[in-house]
Amino acid sequence: MDISEVRIRKVNQAGKLKAYVTVTFDNQFVVHNIKVIEGREGDFIAMPSRQLANGEFKDVAHPICSEFREHLQQVVMEAYVSDVEEETKTPSEE
Secondary structure, three states: OOEEEEEEEEOOOOOOEEEEEEEEEOOOEEEEEEEEEEEOOEEEEEOOEEEOOOOOEEEOOOOOOHHHHHHHHHHHHHHHHHHHHHHHOOHHHO
16 A cells, blocks of 8 residues: 555644644545644654543554554655754745
């Protein structure tokens, strides 16, 4: 499964949530609201989830195998870092 597009929407508020991400697969399937979160050991992604009646959160969509989860994490984080770096460039650097 190819990742066709990654769109980043940064969150400009205090807290651990850094961005919402939309990922398109094979130009045919899209997953919205993947989150980039600041963790103790670095930023990571969290899949879209909903809160259950008992207060727990359950993923709505998620990778089945760890290899694809790692691949998705890598692609999303590379897009996020690139977006942040692009935003911090001064006009003379472009």
